[in-house]
Amino acid sequence: MPWIQLRLHTSSEHADTLSDLLLEEGSVSITFEDGKDQPIFEPKLGETPLWDDTVVVALFDAPFDLEPVVAMLKTLPFVGDNLKYKIEQVEDKDWVREWMDNFHPIQFGKRLWICPSWREVPDPDAVNVILDPGLAFGTGTHPTTALCLEWLDSLELDNKDVIDFGCGSGILAVAALKLGAAKATGIDIDYQAIDASKANAERNGVAERLALYLPEAQPEGLKAEVLVANILAGPLKELAPLIQVLVQPGGKLALSGLLREQAEEVRQCYAQWFDMDEPAYKDDWSRLTGVRKSL
Ligand SMILES: C[S@@+](CC[C@H](N)C(=O)[O-])C[C@H]1O[C@@H](n2cnc3c(N)ncnc32)[C@H](O)[C@@H]1O
Helix, strand or coil, X not given: XXXXXXXXXXXXXXXXXXXXXXXXXXXXXXXXXXXXXXXXXXXXXXXXXXXXXXXXXXXXXXXXXXXXHHHHHHCCCCCHXXXXXXXXXXXXXXXXXXXXXXXXXXXXXXXXXXEECCCCCCCCCCEEEEECCCCCCCCCCCHHHHXXXXXXXXXXXXXXXXXXXXXXXXXXXXXXXXCCCCEEEEECCCHHHHHHHHXXXXXXXXXXXXXXXXXXXXXXXXXXXXXXXXXXXXXXXXXXXXXXXXXXEEEEEEEEEEEHHHHHHHHHHHXXXXXXXXXXXECCEEEEEXXXXXX
């Protein structure tokens, strides 16, 4: 079904009011977009911050006469004749298909490839992870996942135990197993991530070497020689006391999900337990690595 879309420039202050009015006028969906390039990272729990210059995008079932809607908007005291808007036709698309068409095999480091499960493997002799992220995070296209995959590829993982804290699609745990790790443990607060990780481990023939847990079910005394956690700076700082005990003395740690400017404070937080390296960067993001001290 085609749609007709009304795009309105406004401020964060008026976006919610306009959204309510447009829903009353018959819009079937409202989204907010950034009107200028103003990134918002890591909002606090329960906060939904908006951009100073917000675009309210209202979708209507086509055909729909938007003239009366625009006329009503112009009567609002905070809008008046300054209304900045655009009306566009939106063609119906198979969004899942579109996403699948845009996801291609990608190489990380020297040995490792992530290959969407619906594509041909470009190099059958490489270490290939066949992946379908499902509803979970982790395709390799995000710089933080890429930084972790490159790190795993650079390690000698033969016979090592690995923990993937915040496993999402299971991409890091499955990659570690295919790169030679003996066992991996994936932990995630989201049961959809646990399901996706299980399916990806099965797809890659490593399911019997991957244990998956919600945090509350994590076994007591769990420890590994390698731990990778791609979450976000806030949770990584809060979880530091829990994460540090999971790494054996001499074991290796990688943390990502950090913006460049957050790397130093997270590095200092983990430096009490780990000999930390200089951060590595990709685009706006960073990765920290370190070796567990024998305390
Ligand atoms: C950015 S995704 C990373 C997924 C995948 N490991 C990757 O590198 O692409 C972060 C994952 O951490 C999980 N997560 C967030 N907070 C967590 C917590 N406190 N304990 C365990 N997992 C958590 C999220 O559900 C999500 O699946």
